[in-house]
Amino acid sequence: MNRIPTLDIRRFTDPAAPGDREAFVAELGAAYREWGFAGIRGHGIPTEQIDASYDVFKRFFALPDQAKARYHVAGSGGARGYTPFGVETAKDSKHYDLKEFWHVGREIPRDSKYAEVMPANLWPDADIPGFRDQAYGLYESLDQLGSRVLSALALHIGLPENYFADKTNSGNSILRPIHYPPITADDIPNVRAGAHEDINLITLLVGASAEGLEVLSRKGEWVPFTADADTIVVNIGDMLQRLTNHVYPSTTHRVVNPPGEKARQPRYSTPFFLHPNPDFLIDVLPSCITPDNPSRYPEPITAHGYLEERLREIKLK
Incomplete structure (x- = not known):
């Protein structure tokens, strides 16, 4: 496999495609074992919905700094609402990322047992009408798509198809619209997003059609991954890497600054970080322990405890 594959998930979800589910599961699993990344098309999220979401995100980021700061x-730790430019710093990096972003979390009842660690959302609808409807609509669509991807991965490692369903139904998942402003100075040490791995189970990226995303291959080479406009990029995060004892690797990736005049253009992207429920215990799956791959993590940790550790590392806490 010399390039990151893109697969059509309708082969897994469409009953009219009988007999192809097993092949899809095998191909998806192989892609993640090799790359930790895959493109997913046939996902059923309308282009019009994605475009409408990006429209409200762009209008928010175009507000004056003083308005956004409210x-x-x-x-x-940026759990909800706006995080300004120059805050997040990739682990072990000396320079902050060239981005600002917004966090949308799951809407849960405020008397939920998770309310203490999953704060209420902020909504800028007074400044950007329709922001809440568009952002949370996209959140729900990506949450559902992520559940389908996890179902296929569960089958690939010998678990029941619905294994993740009751472990992610109240997950502290985050939709993160990002704005990378135009780069106006040459020879700066900062990049749009420094080399990093994601914290969560899987990440679904809407808007990877703009160039800049690069994935570190097992050979140590940076491989550009610019997906087609109808494709959502889905990658493995550290929580799933830990749960599967590195059967699915959480691959290092970055967003590099484009050359020349392209650097003077803004870039927007929207990842959805799919998390388990906060009290889910990340404990290596027995099916992922073999004589050749003994357990690397004898001590389990809750999803929330792991998240807190990692947020401190990237300067968000």
């Missing part, structure tokens, strides 16, 4: 919650 939606920044100091001391929250």
